[in-house]
Amino acid sequence: MTANPPVIVGVDGSPAAFGAVRWAADEALLMGRPLLIVHAVELHGPYGRIVDEHGIAVDAATEIRHWQPGLDVTTATWHGEPARVLVEHSRHASLVVVGSRGSGGFRSLLVGSVGVHLAGYAHCPVLVVHHAERWAGPESLLPRHRPIVVGADGSSAGEHAxxxxxxxxxxxxxxxxxVRTWHEPEHRRGRSTTSADIGEITARELEADLEPWRAEYPDVPVRAHVAHGPSVPVLLDEARDALMIVLGSRGRGGFQSLAPGSVAQQVLEHSAAPVLVARQG
Structure with a gap:
């Protein structure tokens, strides 16, 4: 990986893709990274078409340079399936950003789409910006003061998240x-441990996991939320007014995978807020 790996964003010419570009530029500025705008073209005709298609990435870069003139912005247009192209570029990136609506490869978050594919296979964190067309216009302000929600399940992936x-x-x-959720065991040996006990134990475990991060980031106000029941409704409810929601790509309990029907995939499909998946290379 390069000394200062870029934030990469995939574009396809749609308003949603440009909304994702604005989010990616914001992330690049906050983290002190350059921005690379990538357009992947699945060619079914003459190879010369890829030259014409490069205008999509160039136009996006021009708009972003007007919006943030101090940002280092470059572009690239590649021949290939968008999901595969972006996964390959993620090997040398700090973050990959895509919109959940768009034309071509960025149309949806159905299983196998670009967002889900990246969340399962990228070599760096992935930010999926839902309904990104909301932020396509220069007059549309990105959210600034909302809280960030993180699913903390106690796994190594949850720790990365x-x-x-x-x-x-x-x-x-x-x-x-x-956020951490807990479930009452289906079969309990004896009755010495009550539901209240399990909730208290879960809360203590979450506080213990938060302690080193509180010490590293003492200026970040933190609220620990422990809930009994399924993870998806708790996370989606917290995300209603959130700036973004952060999840591990693998873990235990509710955040174990991106398989169909898993918590991670359900959150990716239904969250109103952008979802940051803590992929690791």
């Missing part, structure tokens, strides 16, 4: 809400 969430919250000067 906590690190990303704290870094985002610190860079944006916003509060952080850490």
């Amino acid at each position: 906590l690190g990303l969430a704290f870094a985002e919250a610190a860079a944006r000067s916003v509060p952080l809400t850490a």
Whole structure:
């Protein structure tokens, strides 16, 4: 990886893609990274068409340079399936950003689409910006003062998600809400442990996981939220007024995978807020 790996954003000429570009530029500025705008073209005709298509990435770069003149912006247009092109570029990136609506490869978050594919296979964190067309116009202000929500399940992937969430919250000067859910065991040996006990144990475990991050980021206000029941409705409810929601790509319990029907995939498909998936290379 390069000394200062870029934030990469995929474009396809749609308003949603340009909304994702604005989010990517914002992330690049906050984290002190350059921005690389990538357009992937699945050619079905003469190869010369790729030259014409490069205008999509160039036009996006021109708009972003007007919006943020101090940002280092470059472009690239590649022949290939968008998901595969972006996964390959993610090997040398700090973050990959895509919109959840658009034409071509960025149309949806159905299984196999670009967003889900990246969330499962990228070599760096992935930010999926839902309904990104909301931020396509220069008059549309990106959210600034909303909290960040992170799913903290106690796994190594959840720990990576906590690190990303704290870094985002610190860079944006916003509060952080850490969510952990618990389920009552179906079969309990004896009755010495009550539901209240399990809830208290879960809360203590979450506080212990948060402690080193609180010490590293003392200026980030943190709220720990422990809930009994399924993870998806809790996370989606917290995300209603959130700036973004951060999840590990693998873990235990509710955040274990990106398989169909998993919590991570359901959150990706249904969250109103952008979702940052803490992929690791």
